[in-house]
Amino acid sequence: MYFFSALALTLNEMEEGVSLTDSRRRPDQRLMEAGRWDEANTEKQRLEEKQRAARRRREAEATEAQEEGREFEAYQPLWFHKQTDHITGEANFVYKGGYWEAKDSEDWSVCPDIF
Template identity: 50%
Template sequence: MYHFTKLAIELNEEDESVAPTDSRRRPDQRLMERGLWEEANKVKSEVEDRQRVVRKKREADVETAMAEGRPCPEYAPLWFEKTQDEYTGAVIHVFKNEYWDCKNKGDWNRCPNLW
């Protein structure tokens, strides 16, 4: 158990009912847990490279939109809504509760392909 508590170990257990974007589905994590370190590191690099490409494209799209004087939608998380806290004025992200409906239906069509 590598000195992990039972809770810590169970938090990362595979669960096919969670969103495809859930970190428990990261292929590099699963490979690491099986002791396949070299393959896990290779897959991790591939996942991170794809994430960088998506981020750079999003940044380029914003830059192009700004240069053309048109609005460009800000990145919005799938399960949270950006808002301002009414008491502190801080920008916060509030859970939209849509995740549970999607999970109950097994409908993950809105999720991007991360891996």
């Protein structure tokens, strides 16, 4: 399919119990795989605008907090934290825990609504 290798095809297969933010749940991707190109494009545009709106809200909250002299906690990924590699000096994202526990308990309440 679409000149993907067998490995590439299996990487995107759905799996039970994955996070609500797992990229395999992307509705635009599912539509594309079903050959519904126009709907997939419309859905992708909706998702991108939703992401832009969330970012604008975070930026507005940060600006407001700064103007009021309050501290503002910047966006932090759920499952990773940024760390500088002591050898290369480059920034890396390192798993900080929590995903497998949430998967075991099937509790994804900490996940944002990204789709």
